[in-house]
Amino acid sequence: MRKNLAAVLTALLLTAFGGNVAAQRFDARGLTFRDPETNWIDSVMATLNLDQRIAQLMMVRVPLDMDDKQAAAFSEVMNGYGVGGVCFFAGTADRQVSMTRRFQRDATVPLLVAIDGEWGLGMRLKDMYSFPRAARFGEVSPDADSIVYRLGAEIGSQCREMGIHINFAPVADINSNPKNPVIGTRSFGTDPQRVAQLASLYARGQQSQGVMAVAKHFPGHGDTDKDSHLELPVINHTRAYIDTVDLVPFRRLIADSVGGVMIAHLQVNAYDSLRPSSLSPVIVNGLLKASMGFDGLVITDGIDMKGITNSYRSGNAELMALLAGNDLILLPPNVPEAIEAIKTAAVQQDSVRRLVDYHCRRVLKAKYHYVRPYLHNDIRVPDEEHRYICNDIVSDLNLNVDRRIDSVVNRAIAAQAMPGCQIVVMHRGRVVVDRCYGSLTYDSAAAPVTPETLYDLASVTKVCATTLAVMKLVDKGNVSINDKLSRYLPYLKSTEKTNITVKQALSHCAGFKAFDALWQQTSVRDSIPLLVAKTPLTGNNDYLYSDFGFILLADMVERVSGQTLDEFVAENFYDPMGFTSTMFNPLAADIPADEIAPTELDSLRGLIRGTVHDPNAYAMDGVSGHAGLFSNAREVALIMQMLLNGGELDGHRYLKQKTVETFTRRHFEKQGNRRALGFDKQLFNPSTNGQVCPEASQASFGHTGFTGTMVWADPDYQLVYVFLSNRVHPSATPNRLAQLNVRTDIQSLLYNDLRK
Numbered sequence: 087m088r089k090n091l092a093a094v095l096t097a098l099l100l101t102a103f104g105g106n107v108a109a110q111r112f113d114a115r116g117l118t119f120r121d122p123e124t125n126w127i128d129s130v131m132a133t134l135n136l137d138q139r140i141a142q143l144m145m146v147r148v149p150l151d152m153d154d155k156q157a158a159a160f161s162e163v164m165n166g167y168g169v170g171g172v173c174f175f176a177g178t179a180d181r182q183v184s185m186t187r188r189f190q191r192d193a194t195v196p197l198l199v200a201i202d203g204e205w206g207l208g209m210r211l212k213d214m215y216s217f218p219r220a221a222r223f224g225e226v227s228p229d230a231d232s233i234v235y236r237l238g239a240e241i242g243s244q245c246r247e248m249g250i251h252i253n254f255a256p257v258a259d260i261n262s263n264p265k266n267p268v269i270g271t272r273s274f275g276t277d278p279q280r281v282a283q284l285a286s287l288y289a290r291g292q293q294s295q296g297v298m299a300v301a302k303h304f305p306g307h308g309d310t311d312k313d314s315h316l317e318l319p320v321i322n323h324t325r326a327y328i329d330t331v332d333l334v335p336f337r338r339l340i341a342d343s344v345g346g347v348m349i350a351h352l353q354v355n356a357y358d359s360l361r362p363s364s365l366s367p368v369i370v371n372g373l374l375k376a377s378m379g380f381d382g383l384v385i386t387d388g389i390d391m392k393g394i395t396n397s398y399r400s401g402n403a404e405l406m407a408l409l410a411g412n413d414l415i416l417l418p419p420n421v422p423e424a425i426e427a428i429k430t431a432a433v434q435q436d437s438v439r440r441l442v443d444y445h446c447r448r449v450l451k452a453k454y455h456y457v458r459p460y461l462h463n464d465i466r467v468p469d470e471e472h473r474y475i476c477n478d479i480v481s482d483l484n485l486n487v488d489r490r491i492d493s494v495v496n497r498a499i500a501a502q503a504m505p506g507c508q509i510v511v512m513h514r515g516r517v518v519v520d521r522c523y524g525s526l527t528y529d530s531a532a533a534p535v536t537p538e539t540l541y542d543l544a545s546v547t548k549v550c551a552t553t554l555a556v557m558k559l560v561d562k563g564n565v566s567i568n569d570k571l572s573r574y575l576p577y578l579k580s581t582e583k584t585n586i587t588v589k590q591a592l593s594h595c596a597g598f599k600a601f602d603a604l605w606q607q608t609s610v611r612d613s614i615p616l617l618v619a620k621t622p623l624t625g626n627n628d629y630l631y632s633d634f635g636f637i638l639l640a641d642m643v644e645r646v647s648g649q650t651l652d653e654f655v656a657e658n659f660y661d662p663m664g665f666t667s668t669m670f671n672p673l674a675a676d677i678p679a680d681e682i683a684p685t686e687l688d689s690l691r692g693l694i695r696g697t698v699h700d701p702n703a704y705a706m707d708g709v710s711g712h713a714g715l716f717s718n719a720r721e722v723a724l725i726m727q728m729l730l731n732g733g734e735l736d737g738h739r740y741l742k743q744k745t746v747e748t749f750t751r752r753h754f755e756k757q758g759n760r761r762a763l764g765f766d767k768q769l770f771n772p773s774t775n776g777q778v779c780p781e782a783s784q785a786s787f788g789h790t791g792f793t794g795t796m797v798w799a800d801p802d803y804q805l806v807y808v809f810l811s812n813r814v815h816p817s818a819t820p821n822r823l824a825q826l827n828v829r830t831d832i833q834s835l836l837y838n839d840l841r842k
Contacts (some may be wrong), residue, residue: 123451123454123455126450126454126458127447127450127451127454130195130450131443131446131447131450133194133195134168134195134446136429136432136433136439136442137167137168137425137429138167138168138195139442139443139446140424140425140428140429140432140442140446141167141168141169141170141421141425142168142169142170142195142446142449142450143170143408143413143414143415143428143442143445143446143449144167144169144170144171144404144414144415144418144421144424144425145169145170145171145172145173145198145200145385145414145415145416145417146164146169146171146172146173146417146418146421147172147173147175147388147390147417148160148172148173148174148175148185150175150176150177151177152185154184157184157185157188158188161185161188161189161192161193162192164189165192165193165194167421167422167425168194168195169197169421170195170197170198170414170449170453171197171198171199171200171251171252171414172189172197172198172199172200173199173200173201173202173416173417174199174200174201174210174211174250175201175202175210176210176211176212177210177211177212178211178212178213179207179211179213179214179248179467179468180213180467182211182248183248183249183465183466183467186199186248186249186250186465187249187465190249190461190465195450195453196453196457196458196461197457198251198252198414198449198452198453198456198457199249199250199251199252199457200250200251200252200253200254201245201250201252201253201254202253202254202255203241203245203253203254203255204219204220204254204255204256204257204272205217205218205219205220206241206244206476207241207244207245207248207468214244214468215244215472215473215476217237217241217476217479217480218480218483219271219272220256220257220271220272220273220274220284220288221261221270221271221272221273221274221275222271222483222487223237223274223284223483224273224274224275224280224281224284225486225487225489226284226483226486226487227486227487227519227520227521228283229517229520230482230486230517230518230519230520231283231284231287232287232516233479233482233483233486233518234284234287234288234291235287235288235290235291236291236479236482237288237291237479238255238256238287238288238289238290238291238292238293238294238299239291239292239294239295240291240472240475240476240479241253241255241291241292241297242291242292242293242294242295242296242297242299243295243468243472244468244472245292245295245297246295246296246297246460246463247465247466247467247468248465248466248467248468249460249463249465250297251297251298251453251456251457251460252297252298252300252345252346252456253292253297253298253299253300254300254302254348254385255288255292255299255300255302256274256284256285256288256289256292256299256301256302257269257272257273257274257285257302257303258281258282258285258301258302258303258304258306258335258336258339259272259273259281259302259303259306259307259308259332259335260273260275260276260277260278260281260306260308260309260331260332260334260335261273261274261275261276261308262276262308262309262331263308263309263310263311265311266307266308266309266310266311267311267312267313268307268310268313268314268315269307269308269310273308278330278331278332278334278335279334281334281335282334282335282337282338282339283338285301285335285338285339286335286338286339286342286344289301289339289342289344289345290342293343293344293345296456296459296460297456298345298346298383298452298456299339299344299345299346300344300345300346300347300348300383300385301335301336301339301340301344301346301347301348302347302348302350302387303348303349303350303352303387304336304347304348304349304350304363304369304374305328305332305333305336305350305352305354305357305363305369305373305374306321306328306331306332306333306336306350306352307319307350307352308332309321309323309332310352314350314351314352314387314391314392314393315388315391315392315393316392316393317392317393317396318351318352318353318362318393318394318396318397319351319352319353319393320352320353320355321352321353321354321355321356322355322356323356324356325356325357328354328356328357333378336374336378337378340378340379340380340382343382344382345382345383345452345456346382346383346384346385346452347374347380347382347383347384347385348385348386348387348416349363349364349369349370349374349384349385349386349387349410349412350363350364350387351363351364351387351391351393351394352364352393354366354369357369357372357373361406361410362393362394362397364386364387364389364394364407364410364412365394365398365403365406365407365410366410367409367410367411369410370384370410370411370412371410371411374411375411383413383414383448383449383452384411384412384413384414385412385413385414385416386407386412386414386415386416387416388416388417389403389404389407389415389416389417389418389419390417390418390419391417395419400418400419400420400423400424400427401420401423401424401426401427401428402427404418404424404427404428405424405427405428405431408428408438408441408442408445409438409441412445413445413448413449413452414449428442478513478514480842481513481839481840481842482513482514482516482518484839484840484842485511485513485518485519485836485839485840486518486519488835488836488839490835491509491519491521491832491835492521492523494828494831494832494835495507495509495523495524495828495832496523497826498822498823498826498828499523499524501822501826502528502822503813503822503823503825503826503828504524504794504811504812504813504815504822504823504828505524505525505526505527505528505532505683505811505812505815506522506523506524506525506526506534506535506683506811506812507522507523507524507535507794507809507810507811508521508522508523508535508537508539508541508718508719508720508808508809508810508811509521509522509523509719509807509808509809509810509832510719510720510722510723510806510807510808511723511805511806511807511808511836512723512726512727512805512806513803513804513805513806513840514804515727515731515804517720517723520537520719520720522534522535522536522537522539523535526539526680526683526684526812527684527815527816528815528816533680535683537718537719537720538667538681538718539681539682539683539718540667540672540677540681540682540683540716540717540718541682541683541716541717541718541719541793541795541810541811541812542682542683542685542698542699542713542716542791542793542795542812543713543715543716543717543722543791543793543795543810544699544700544713544791544792544793544795545633545712545713545789545790545791545792545795546715546722546789546790546791546795546796546797547703547710547711547712547713547714547715547791548636548711548712548764548789549764549765549788549789549797550668550715550717550722550725550789550797551651551652551655551670551711551714551715552636552639552640552643552651552711552712552764553592553749553763553764553765554655554658554659554725554741555639555640555643555647555651555654555655555658556588556592556639556642556643556763556764557741557745557746557749557764558654558658558659558740558741559643559646559647560745560748561741561742561745564646564647565588565642565646566588567587567588567589567592567748567753567763568587568588568589569587569588570584570585570586570587570588571583571586571587571588571591571638571639571642572584572585572586574642574645574646575615575619575638575641575642575645577615577616577619578619578638581619581620582622582623583596583597583619583623586635588639588642589753589763590627590635591635591636591638591639592635592639592749592761592763592764593629593753593754593759593761593762593763594629594630594631594632594635594759594761595627595628595629595630595754595757595759595761596623596627596632596635597623597624597625597626597627597630598618598621598623598624598630598632598634598635599621599622599623599624599630599632599634600630600631600632601632601633602617602621602634603701603702604617604618604621604702604705605701605702605704605705608705609705611705611706611707611709614637614702614705614706614710615637615638615641618634618637618638619638621634627757628757628758628759629754629757629758629759629760629761633700633702633712633713634712636710636711636712637702637706637710637711637712638711639711640709640710640711640712641711643711650709651670651709651710651711652669652670652671652709652714656669658740659725659740660721662738662740663721663724663725663728663735663738663740665717665721665724667716667717667718667721668715668716668717668718668721668722668725669715669716669717670698670708670709670714670715670716671697671698671707671708671709671714672696672716673696673697677696679695679696682695682696682716683695683811683812683815684812684815685699685793685812685814685815686699686814686815686816686817686818687815687816687817691704693816696716698710698713698714699713699792699793699814700712700713700714700792713791713792717810718810719808719809719810722797722808722810723797723806723808725797726788726797726798726799726806726808727799727806728740728741729741729746729750729787729799730799730800730801730804730806732746732747733745733746748763749762749763749764749765750762750763750765750787752767758770762787764789765787765788765789766778766787766788766789766790767784767786767787768782768783768784768786774827774830775827776830777790777830778798778830778833779830779831779833779834779837780834781833781834781837781838782798782800782833782837783800783801783802783803785800785801785802786798786799786800786801786802787799788807790829792814792818793811793812793813793814794809794810794811794812794813794814794823795809795810795811796808796809796810796829796833797809798833803837803840805836805837805840807832807833807836809828809829809832809833811823
């Protein structure tokens with residue numbers, strides 16, 4: 087019966103409050119109490135008189151170059167009025183931190199602290215970091231949009247550390263007028279949908295750090311030829327145009343919960359030909375709030391701008407801004423006059439008094455969410471670590487937007503150095519370039535290269551399959567790099583190859599000849615390693631690049647593990663990495679031929695597509711230690727990133743770090759051998775005609791492939807570069823890709839971008 091009675095009482099209470107219990111909670115006795123937010127707002131409101139409630143609606147400019155005595159006087163006056171917040175515009179970080187601490191310490195009600203730092207705090211503080219303008223970030227390709235989110239998050243993080251609660255960014259205007267004197271490069275671009283996406287990413291990144299983002303300048307300042315700092319611009323577009331162009335980014339930002347919107351000083355004739363947008367109820371209350379559903383903090387642009395002061399006297403402008411629906415009045419030129427004008431109206435009209443209370447509560451709500459949680463945080467200048475983060479973001483930006491890469495690739499395609507290619511670049515573990523160019527063949531009707539296109543990796547197989555497999559066996563203790571191959575391959579014991587070590591085979595200094603057409607001597611897979619065993623050595627152990635050592639290494643993997651090379655690497659690497667495109671013999675795995683880039687048009691085999699190009703590997707049924715692997719640039723990049731990480735990727739350890747370090751360093755440097763174990767290395771004397779660009783460090787490692795492939799990782803720059811093409815289509819000669827230095831020229835651009 088008691089349970090039933092409690093249910094009846096609860097129902098009666100719900101009815102009494104009209105069913106709206108958003109701000110209500112019930113205790114065990116059915117009694118109501120306010121939620122913490124409402125409690126806090128109520129408690130603050132109870133301490134404020136009318137003047138102070140009006141002052142809470144104002145954010146004032148912090149004067150420049152104040153000494154401590156002047157700052158103390160300013161703080162006393164400001165706190166005497168009870169203004170809602172302050173906005174900094176210039177100075178140094180140390181000075182701003184010092185003044186912020188004082189202002190907050192003196193304030194009866196915690197202050198909202200703001201800055202106008204669209205491209206970072208360095209926009210206002212001369213000793214802080216400045217990012218490139220938004221237009222530069224607007225050039226990123228959609229697959230690298232996360233760069234813009236990171237931009238917003240880093241700016242937000244720096245703001246939070248400095249005690250800043252609001253950054254008046256991002257600019258959501260469309261840069262649709264090249265004569266615009268005030269927007270220009272502050273905008274992300276000319277495409278409304280693209281601007282909407284990037285502005286939203288910036289805002290979400292900033293707000294992820296607890297700092298309010300403010301979309302500006304509503305309803306769109308992009309198509310003006312006047313600066314509202316100096317005069318009132320006029321917008322003559324139709325409502326339909328404004329709705330489908332200027333409002334697109336704001337609509338997206340509102341949907342993505344942007345905290346604030348700044349109202350521009352514009353005369354938008356389609357909505358209100360009598361008042362500036364910042365003072366217009368039609369635009370603020372009507373368009374922004376009622377029509378577009380915005381319920382965050384509405385902030386005027388600076389009321390001290392001449393777009394307002396040329397026509398409206400101090401006090402009157404602030405009252406009109408309040409009546410229009412603004413919550414926060416930015417930079418009133420005369421605070422006492424503004425308070426008096428609004429107070430006079432509030433005393434005369436109860437509706438204005440209620441309006442003051444309503445907007446004061448909204449300002450306090452913003453303080454509850456953006457100020458109160460951080461009141462006890464130490465306000466400090468961001469440390470040097472932030473500068474490293476900023477540099478990483480700019481490096482990733484430069485890598486992504488460098489269209490000179492496009493020029494190099496397009497010239498190569500025009501010269502028929504290759505029909506097309508994939509390029510993936512990772513920097514500090516993030517994909518910053520992921521592009522596809524051209525087609526699978528030179529046929530005008532050929533399918534375009536896509537991220538899913540599979541390429542024959544040729545000798546990149548040596549590092550992305552065979553070397554990985556040997557590293558895994560070393561990890562398990564099954565093999566040592568100093569072991570003789572003949573320990574695992576008995577057929578070598580009666581030959582001159584009996585003393586060749588695993589380390590020598592991996593480093594191409596075992597004395598094997600460079601090449602031999604073994605496929606012409608047999609078509610039986612298992613007999614190829616035996617033919618290698620019978621092939622005479624060169625007579626010395628100088629460095630000579632050869633496939634033969636890797637043919638034997640793959641056989642060693644099979645005999646030690648009990649699995650073929652393709653089975654072993656799939657089980658230990660590709661499958662746990664979630665790969666779907668890295669494999670030997672893709673046709674046997676039911677990959678459609680039209681998803682695989684063809685290689686050579688061979689006189690014996692016809693058009694080679696989906697089977698390995700290398701004839702010796704083909705004779706071994708497509709699975710060999712020197713060639714046969716197929717993949718796409720995305721998956722190969724992850725293999726190289728795993729190695730760059732010391733054997734770990736996404737929280738899973740594939741190899742011991744010590745093993746990776748052992749295999750990626752040189753072991754025969756004194757003998758003039760630049761090679762590591764399985765991996766190629768930079769030349770001892772870097773050259774523009776080398777297999778790797780001269781800018782790559784001596785710590786870097788990778789490999790190239792005959793079909794037009796290249797993978798490279800550089801620990802010194804935390805850079806992974808993957809270039810895949812089918813340059814051998816339709817003929818392997820001439821090698822225009824190498825003649826034009828396409829792969830290494832692109833790589834040089836990447837290093838130059840990182841050094842900017």
